Amino acid sequence: MALEPSALLMARAALLLVFGTSSCGAIQWLGLTANGSAVGWNESQHCRLLDRLLPDQYQLCKRNLELMPTIVHAASQTKLACQRTFSDMRWNCSSIELAPDYTPDLMKGTREAAFVYALASAAVSHSISRACAAGELPTCSCGAMPAEVPGPNFRWGGCGDNLRYGLQLGAAFADAPMKFSKSGTQATRLMNLHNNAVGRQVLIDSLETKCKCHGVSGSCSVKTCWKGLQDLGDIGDDLKSKYLAATKVIYRHMGVRKQLVPKELDIRPVRDAELVYMVSSPDYCNKNPKLGSYGTQDRLCNKTSVGSDSCHLMCCGRGYNAFAETVVERCQCKYYWCCYVTCKKCERTVERYVCK
Secondary structure, eight states: OOOOHHHHHHHHHHHHHHHHTTSSOTTGGGGGGGTGGGOOOSSGGGGGGSTTOOHHHHHHHHHTGGGHHHHHHHHHHHHHHHHHHTTTSSSOSGGGGGTTSOOGGGTSOOHHHHHHHHHHHHHHHHHHHHHHHTTOOTTOOSOOOOSSOOOTTEEEOSOOOOHHHHHHHHHHHHSGGGGSTTSSOHHHHHHHHHHHHHHHHHHHHTOEEEEEEESGGGOOSEEEEEEEOOOHHHHHHHHHHHHHTOEEEEEEEETTEEEEEESSOTTSOOOTTSOEESSOOOOOOSEETTTTEEOOTTOEEBTTOOSTTBHHHHTTTSOEEEEEEEEEEEEEEEEETTTEEEEEEEEEEEEEEEEO
């Protein structure tokens, strides 16, 4: 007997839920961007319509339906921030678009996976913290007033990002897969939990004082200030620095129990602030699906740069081709009192370079 469309959809979702639990990819929830924005989020059964939520995440979804649009937003922002942060590198985070069906670069404990885990963990707490301050969640509001004494020219006010609530709910969601016995080995789960915590610590460190001026003619004689988080792109930049200095680890006995220790310096435990990985990455120069490498052929490069986007490094010594591109820009702009600007459109030809 054929299933009704609604029953067929529920059956498919149940299979996806089961399939998701068999994978070691605890960042599969980034696949929520594929169908999460189309869900109404007014019935608990909607949680079954999402690809690859693991059991604890599914339960959290049922208990906190109002939170899910914020988590879908976090998944989207994670993808954008990752690709923007690595746009000048051989590995440019393009594989994150395949979520929840990742390639090996994000499935095998590489330093790239470490970065994505940390960024995704930070993004969930970041989105929730800001959603609280924006009044988008009924279960939270502005962050607590800072305990520090305000200065002579400013007072605490406004609506600060609710970092405490964001960390609490964000950690519950992002860390949930590591509590599931089929989410990889114990070593893998410890590594992922560690990198998640690094991402949240960078988020905590990004909390800064933001102010709005008051006074005659914008004199700023008095300021109202609150605590707000930096943008996720800035957090991604900080995590990129940790990615470049990430530590390769092994899982072995230290004293009476096994733990992650640096492979080259296993006389010390892993530091709380460092990203860790267990599998070395390819150089990403050539296409190799088995390693998750897309290669850099046809990637844009910068002929005059000496950084990672230079044609020498990006093209891995293979050389590059030049081509001309016509760019349309605003030009000859004039300001008219009081309220508008007019511009012409000008064309110019620029030379671009792509890797062979």
